[in-house]
Amino acid sequence: MNKYKIVTKAGMTQLIVKSLKGQQIKEHEVYAINNDDVRGLLHLDVIRKGSGFRLVYQLTGYIPLKQFLLTPLNKETFADILQNIVDIMNSMKAAFFNTDQLMMNFDCVMVNPAQRTLYFVYLPIQNLTPTAVLRDFLQGIVQYATFSKSEDTSYIKDYIAILNSGVAFSQFELEQYIISLTGRKKPQPEGRICPRCRCAAGKTAVFCPDCGLKLTGQTSSSKYIYDPADNSGQAEKPIPVTAAAAAQPAPRSVPEEKEQGGTTVLGDTTTIGGTTILSDNIPQGPKGYLVRQKNEERIDIDADAFRIGHGQVGYDVTDNTAVSRKHADILTRDGHFFIIDLGSTNGTFIDDRRITPDTEMELYSGTRVRFANEDYMFYIE
Numbered sequence: 001m002n003k004y005k006i007v008t009k010a011g012m013t014q015l016i017v018k019s020l021k022g023q024q025i026k027e028h029e030v031y032a033i034n035n036d037d038v039r040g041l042l043h044l045d046v047i048r049k050g051s052g053f054r055l056v057y058q059l060t061g062y063i064p065l066k067q068f069l070l071t072p073l074n075k076e077t078f079a080d081i082l083q084n085i086v087d088i089m090n091s092m093k094a095a096f097f098n099t100d101q102l103m104m105n106f107d108c109v110m111v112n113p114a115q116r117t118l119y120f121v122y123l124p125i126q127n128l129t130p131t132a133v134l135r136d137f138l139q140g141i142v143q144y145a146t147f148s149k150s151e152d153t154s155y156i157k158d159y160i161a162i163l164n165s166g167v168a169f170s171q172f173e174l175e176q177y178i179i180s181l182t183g184r185k186k187p188q189p190e191g192r193i194c195p196r197c198r199c200a201a202g203k204t205a206v207f208c209p210d211c212g213l214k215l216t217g218q219t220s221s222s223k224y225i226y227d228p229a230d231n232s233g234q235a236e237k238p239i240p241v242t243a244a245a246a247a248q249p250a251p252r253s254v255p256e257e258k259e260q261g262g263t264t265v266l267g268d269t270t271t272i273g274g275t276t277i278l279s280d281n282i283p284q285g286p287k288g289y290l291v292r293q294k295n296e297e298r299i300d301i302d303a304d305a306f307r308i309g310h311g312q313v314g315y316d317v318t319d320n321t322a323v324s325r326k327h328a329d330i331l332t333r334d335g336h337f338f339i340i341d342l343g344s345t346n347g348t349f350i351d352d353r354r355i356t357p358d359t360e361m362e363l364y365s366g367t368r369v370r371f372a373n374e375d376y377m378f379y380i381e
Contacts, residue, residue: 001131002123006059006107013059015042015108015121019052027351028368029097029124038095040088041122042110057121062110065118069106069145075155077116079181081141084118086175089134096366097122100130104137106144126364138174139163155181288330288337290315290369290376299376301337306330308371309342322346322372330363337363337380346372 004017025046033041047054073081092099103109103121110119142160147153162173288301299315306314309327317323324344331338338360341348348355349370355361363369365380 001129002125004103004108011060013062015057015059017055017057017121017123019054019125021052023052023128024126024353025053025351026124026126026367027353028366029122029351032095032097033122033124038088038097038122039091040084040117040119041092041097042119044124055123059110061112062119063113064107065109065111066106066144068111068113069141072146072148074148074151075181078145078147078155079178080116081118082138082174083178083182085138086171086178088118088120089171092122098130099134100132101125101128102132104132104134106140109137135163285335286380288332288363288378288380290330290378293375293377301330301332304332306332317371317374320372320374323374324372327371331360337378339363339369344372 002017002020002023004015006013006015008014030044030046032038034043042057042059045056047056089099101123103123108121110121111117112119139160142156147156158177162170162177165173290299290301291297292299301314303314307326307329308315308317309323310316310318310325313326314330317327322345324342324346326342327344328339328341328348331340339348339350339355340360341355341357343357350361350363351368352370363378365378367378369376369378
């Protein structure tokens with residue numbers, strides 16, 4: 001578990017988290033946080049020292065949630081706190097951020113007292129051991145909070161009942177509970193909706209931030225509205241999607257079956273005798289692919305050792321001479337993916353950090369990879 005400390009000096013308050021041996025930064029997450037791509041996360045600075053680093057969060061102007069809860073809460077303020085938390089969780093999910101990497105200590109969760117909005121400390125570290133449990137944090141709010149004695153507080157019992165229902169509480173039930181307290185309906189998400197995982201993406205998103213599915217041609221959620229009175233011919237009735245169908249992965253195209261002699265070959269066109277031959281390109285386990293940021297080109301990792309470079313390789317970067325002839329390999333092994341730099345001239349980078357040549361580094365879905373001077377995104381489906 002990473003150690004942290006809160007330091008106040010010259011009127012400035014900072015939270016400092018030290019790295020552990022072998023940990024690496026997720027640079028794309030640091031960028032997203034500091035660019036406010038995800039709501040409710042405190043900005044941070046990364047201070048590197050040797051092979052380690054420190055994460056520094058500015059807390060000046062905020063107060064800890066534990067202190068804020070000492071002021072008696074009424075029903076409306078309590079509902080606003082819960083809504084704030086739910087909105088942050090949904091924003092993180094849309095950006096493919098793991099909620100397990102939040103620091104949910106009540107002295108580390110901050111509140112802007114002027115706006116009464118919450119801010120979490122998020123640790124953008126690869127292979128971080130999860131320590132946060134959302135349900136425990138939500139239960140802790142009741143333990144630390146002081147509630148107004150001038151109104152009926154029976155709604156707290158309903159809140160506790162929702163958190164204690166089943167092994168994992170239902171966020172949907174929590175959102176309905178918040179609506180019952182405030183009378184405000186949940187707004188419809190804007191942007192594109194992934195047909196595979198139902199995750200909300202940005203209006204201009206090309207790929208789903210959750211599962212990596214290409215979204216080109218998919219309409220935004222606001223366009224799934226059918227008006228039977230519209231006779232203009234421009235409105236199209238959407239195809240209903242059941243809950244079961246939404247949870248299923250997108251169907252794969254079936255390879256054409258051809259016959260030669262008496263043999264049927266799946267995924268290939270070769271027939272031998274009367275035996276069915278299963279070709280090597282039939283999907284086996286998870287599939288990895290790169291998305292070239294320059295032109296949104298999808299590059300499927302279709303070999304156990306897939307080479308990036310020039311000439312007779314898996315992917316020939318013909319229009320970039322900064323990439324070496326034998327630049328890097330992406331290896332597939334036991335359902336996992338690894339990248340190894342082959343001693344390239346201009347290097348291979350994971351989340352802006354240059355990797356050591358001839359050393360395997362595991363790739364995870366959503367990782368940003370740079371070959372020389374050009375960025376790619378790596379996804380697993």
